[in-house]
Amino acid sequence: MKSGNGYSIFTNEMAYFTETKLDIKLRNDTLSRYDRIIAECREIFRNKTHDYGTAWRVLRPSSLTDQIYIKARRIKTIEEKGTQKVGDTIADEFKGIINYSLIALIQLELSGDVEENLSEEDALKLFDKKAGETRQLMLEKNHDYGEAWRDMRHTSFTDMVMMKLMRLRQIEDNNGMTRISEGADSHYKDIINYSVFALIKLSEQKQNA
Secondary structure (H helix, E strand, O other), X not given: OEOOOOOEHHHHHHHHHHHHHHHHHHXXXXXXXXXXXXXXXXXXXXXXXXXXXOHHHHOXXXXXXXXHXXXXXXXXXHHHHOOOOOOOOHHHHHHHHHHHHHHXXXXXXXXXXXXXXXXXXXXXXXXXXXXXXXXXXXXXXXXXHOOXXXXXXXXXXXXXXXXXXXXXXXXXXXXXXOOOOOOHHXXXXXXXXXXXXXXXXXXXXXXHO
């Protein structure tokens, strides 16, 4: 069918439907990879809880922020130097960042609880709760921004994590008070999602190498 200028109106319609199918495929791929990465992090968390219990309960969120910062700083150093001397890979460090951030979210929720020890079952329930909330945030932002993160360089995710950490440290230095900014929990969730995206990008680069 031709429009007044001789251009088929179905051309745009077909492009729309093709793009929509591509978007659905990318979203499904993102969800599949996202869930697989979180499952890997959960297994690490479960094994460490079995070995060490919930010793992390004594850590204040500010201490967890510093631990995450150390890992992000190491990732950036390796990216800039192109070499490393310690065995843990960049992927290992991003998984550590994810787990420390989820622990920080748990600590924020339990801030008024003086009980230091948690059972493995309770710890995993809290892990799943915070991971679920963070996944939902990712879905909502992906809805608004699409798969724009796929056009980012994997090193940019490191910088975004570093920026979020600098903001967190400032919020903590201000005793958690903000004027117009999001609270600490939102920054931890963003750090988790950036780290998952970085891991997806690293995996894709490895597959295409």
